[in-house]
Amino acid sequence: MPSTEPVLEQDFHLLYASHHAWLRAWLRHKLGCAHNAADVAHDTFLRIVASRDALLGIQEPRAYLTTVAKRLLVDRARRRVLEDAYLAELAVLAETLGSYPSPEEIALAVEALDQIGAALARVSARARAAFLLHYLDGQTHAAIAVQLEVSTRMVQKYLVQALLQCHAGCPALAPGAA
Amino acid sequence: MTTGADGDAIAEQAAHWLVLLGADDALERAQAREGYAAWRAADPRHAAAAADMEALLDRLQGLRGTPGTGPNPARAALDAAHAHERAQRLTRRAGIALALAVLLGAPTWLALHTWPLDVLSADLRTGSGERHTVTLPDGSLLTLDSGSAVDVRFDGRRRAIALLEGDILVSVAKDPAHPFIVETEHGSMRALGTRFTVAHARQATTLAMLESSVAVRSRTGGADTVVRAGQQVRMSAAGVGPVEKIDAGSVDDAWRQRKVVANDRPLGDVLAQLARHRSGWLRFSEAELAGIRVSAVLPLDDTDGALRLLQANFPQLRVRRLTRWVVTVDLRP
Numbered sequence: 001m002p003s004t005e006p007v008l009e010q011d012f013h014l015l016y017a018s019h020h021a022w023l024r025a026w027l028r029h030k031l032g033c034a035h036n037a038a039d040v041a042h043d044t045f046l047r048i049v050a051s052r053d054a055l056l057g058i059q060e061p062r063a064y065l066t067t068v069a070k071r072l073l074v075d076r077a078r079r080r081v082l083e084d085a086y087l088a089e090l091a092v093l094a095e096t097l098g099s100y101p102s103p104e105e106i107a108l109a110v111e112a113l114d115q116i117g118a119a120l121a122r123v124s125a126r127a128r129a130a131f132l133l134h135y136l137d138g139q140t141h142a143a144i145a146v147q148l149e150v151s152t153r154m155v156q157k158y159l160v161q162a163l164l165q166c167h168a169g170c171p172a173l174a175p176g177a178a
Numbered sequence: 179m180t181t182g183a184d185g186d187a188i189a190e191q192a193a194h195w196l197v198l199l200g201a202d203d204a205l206e207r208a209q210a211r212e213g214y215a216a217w218r219a220a221d222p223r224h225a226a227a228a229a230d231m232e233a234l235l236d237r238l239q240g241l242r243g244t245p246g247t248g249p250n251p252a253r254a255a256l257d258a259a260h261a262h263e264r265a266q267r268l269t270r271r272a273g274i275a276l277a278l279a280v281l282l283g284a285p286t287w288l289a290l291h292t293w294p295l296d297v298l299s300a301d302l303r304t305g306s307g308e309r310h311t312v313t314l315p316d317g318s319l320l321t322l323d324s325g326s327a328v329d330v331r332f333d334g335r336r337r338a339i340a341l342l343e344g345d346i347l348v349s350v351a352k353d354p355a356h357p358f359i360v361e362t363e364h365g366s367m368r369a370l371g372t373r374f375t376v377a378h379a380r381q382a383t384t385l386a387m388l389e390s391s392v393a394v395r396s397r398t399g400g401a402d403t404v405v406r407a408g409q410q411v412r413m414s415a416a417g418v419g420p421v422e423k424i425d426a427g428s429v430d431d432a433w434r435q436r437k438v439v440a441n442d443r444p445l446g447d448v449l450a451q452l453a454r455h456r457s458g459w460l461r462f463s464e465a466e467l468a469g470i471r472v473s474a475v476l477p478l479d480d481t482d483g484a485l486r487l488l489q490a491n492f493p494q495l496r497v498r499r500l501t502r503w504v505v506t507v508d509l510r511p
Contacts (some may be wrong), residue, residue, distance in 0.1 A: 029463075081259055085257070085258030086255035093251060096249075113252055116238075134251065137250070142202050160190065160440070164189060164190055166353050167234055174233070
């Protein structure tokens with residue numbers, strides 16, 4: 001909650017008081033589930049608090065709220081798919097290794113992977129492929145060059161591009177995040 | 179932390195050095211190590227950016243675990259999220275393209291006949307109330323029902339149709355060298371020479387076999403299910419359901435006469451199909467209507483009539499007409 005700027009805080013409370021119930025009803029209709037609706041409505045306001053500059057120029061509060069809520073739903077759906085796939089593969093891995101990471105470790109990994117996924121969506125398909133083949137599959141630059149039908153130099157260029165996007169877009173990978 | 183254009187340039191240099199440190203050739207790596215050390219020493223901002231980027235690579239290393247041929251959760255997770263995003267984008271694009279199809283539809287349909295088999299790649303869609311049949315270059319016939327969208331991808335090895343939304347009827351030309359595959363978000367269906375319909379709704383994909391057989395595999399994996407003439411099967415996020423009997427003749431007739439044949443199908447699926455044949459908006463909540471299953475033959479040319487029939491058969495249903503364009507179907511309170 002922003003505490004240093006009383007005007008913003010007032011704006012936020014006004015927004016919350018006037019539209020929270022409406023947003024919940026809207027989400028309930030959309031999702032067909034009251035519990036989820038309350039959850040998403042709550043997160044929507046949290047997200048708005050986190051990006052508080054946006055509060056200043058809202059002309060159509062309900063359109064704004066539904067836009068944020070819809071984006072949140074898209075993010076949640078993607079995150080769930082990612083988490084399911086991660087856990088499913090982890091279960092296979094745990095069978096062979098005989099050990100299992102803690103829930104905290106899993107949550108951190110999923111958070112980081114979600115951010116990496118979003119960062120990689122901002123580079124070309126080949127840069128994305130090069131990044132995954134090298135940093136996750138452990139393939140050499142030359143092997144990737146053959147697979148993508150480009151030069152080794154180009155592979156290195158792709159890796160730089162992808163690393164930069166991850167650096168800019170993945171707070172979960174920053175020093176101290178773990 | 180360094181910010182701004184200088185910071186961006188420095189971060190880029192740091193990334194560049196770290197990539198070179200991972201080069202395949204030992205000599206190249208040794209040279210990179212020297213260059214990297216000199217670069218870091220040249221400016222404290224360089225050293226800070228280097229530490230930042232190294233920490234990022236360390237975290238990545240931690241995520242990937244032991245690289246090798248075994249399971250790779252990080253990779254699996256990223257691939258799944260990527261596939262999900264792509265599917266979402268395709269669906270959105272399909273929605274926009276429906277409007278464009280009115281303008282662009284005819285040339286696409288005509289042009290399709292002239293594509294060579296090995297490079298055919300086309301997106302086909304029908305608007306509401308529209309139905310199109312097209313002969314694919316291999317001789318297969320593809321009919322798109324109203325409000326449907328497919329991507330056709332023939333690449334010389336396989337003939338693939340991605341059904342993004344709606345219903346299709348396929349008569350596959352026999353060609354054992356090039357399997358004919360229909361894919362939806364729920365699973366894939368592999369055929370050699372045969373005739374079948376595929377209906378794609380949000381919750382599930384329904385395959386109805388009219389002739390011969392098709393091997394079905396769910397997105398969730400597992401063994402193939404073989405579906406033969408006169409059978410149908412539903413696949414959803416939960417996998418492939420049991421094989422059920424249908425009357426292949428009435429399904430075929432329904433396609434000719436623009437009717438929907440529902441054989442113990444969820445009401446939501448049937449309403450979704452009606453909605454594709456209506457201009458305007460047919461509103462309903464799949465979750466609310468989940469318990470109701472329908473067995474009926476409903477006219478698609480007269481969706482108002484179809485809705486009246488449904489209401490007559492299910493007294494608990496409430497059909498409300500807000501305007502000609504907005505109709506709501508829900509349960510009586």
